[in-house]
Amino acid sequence: MAIEVFAPAKVNLALHVTGQRADGYHLLDSLVVFAGVGDEIRASQDDTLRLHIVGSEAAGLTAGDDNLVFRAARVFASDRGAAITLIKDLPVSSGIGGGSADAAATLKALAQLWGETVPTREAALALGADVPVCLNGPSPQRMRGIGEQLDPFVGLPGPLAMVLVNPRVAVSTPEVFKALSRKDNPPLEEVRDGFGTIPGLIAWLKRQRNDLEAPAIAKVPVIGEVLRYLTREGCLLARMSGSGATCFGIFDGQDAARDAARRLREAHPGWWIRETVVIT
Structure with missing residues (x-):
């Protein structure tokens, strides 16, 4: 077996x-x-x-x-x-x-x-x-x-609906790190009691960053295009994951994520696009 x-x-x-x-x-x-x-x-x-x-x-x-x-x-x-x-x-x-x-x-x-x-x-x-x-x-x-x-990061609200988008462009992680203008950035803002609601999580996330996003976009501009598409689809937050090129959009419910993913596939059939939820 x-x-x-x-x-x-x-x-x-x-x-x-x-x-x-x-x-x-x-x-x-x-x-x-x-x-x-x-x-x-x-x-x-x-x-x-x-x-x-x-x-x-x-x-x-x-x-x-x-x-x-x-x-x-x-x-x-x-x-x-x-x-x-x-x-x-x-x-x-x-x-x-x-x-x-x-x-x-x-x-x-x-x-x-x-x-x-x-x-x-x-x-x-x-x-x-x-x-x-x-x-x-x-x-x-x-x-x-x-x-x-x-x-463990406790207190994450759910279900958190998400669309993942990769534009099928390779990104060199070492090159992205090399292009960082600053490597001693502040850490994450501390969270003591978790988040009661998804809007509370989104508000906190908007005060955080992906420090690799700007240098990745500078080297692979289509990442910025993906983020703009996700934003136009009405997501609560659009950001790049890791060193790219995959980006995510957090949406207000699974129906909204599903509809956004469908429209993105119609506009960009060559991109890798998946609607999903975060495992909590």
Whole structure:
């Protein structure tokens, strides 16, 4: 019997760059949530370790040794085999943690399949800065440091309806960080008692930022176009996630999100567009 683990899209509702270490790693302060859309990992017993990739976004990946799924499997330092299938629906290198979510889901699936303990946060961090938060998901979290400091973010109102849009343009994360004009920005504004309502959350989010948004738009102007489209559709807040190019719009209810996504697909049939809700 195959073990199936969902790998939800990671969305940075806010992302502040608060510093840079001597070794070059950037320090972050981010509110991370997970959406109801994503990839899926299926794992079953096998004599060798094999990976098969299918799904709407499978063409963007190869099943080589450098694939994050294989790298996650090797964290166990085991000679046991597994037949792993990655069902890929999230765009590659798109700012919503697709590869990190796949790696985290692989760690969970193989731990269950092989009767092992899920690897530590430190082992997950070696795979990438977003892997620990994906491993801890899907509940909302505040992520700090280089991705190793995680705290539950309680009091998020719901259901929070969202449209995710990727314009099918690649963004280089190192280049975006390199283009930052300032790397010692203020952290997130503290929240002590949660949010009673969605308007309260939106008001707080509007006082926060994604510090990577401006340099990403400067390098990939279509990101700004996506944000303008989402704003014209009447969303409560439009922002880029991660280092881009995926953007999100938070809408006043699932019907509004569904209608906006339909109109966006009609206007831009080549874009990747998904209506969803935040997992709380």
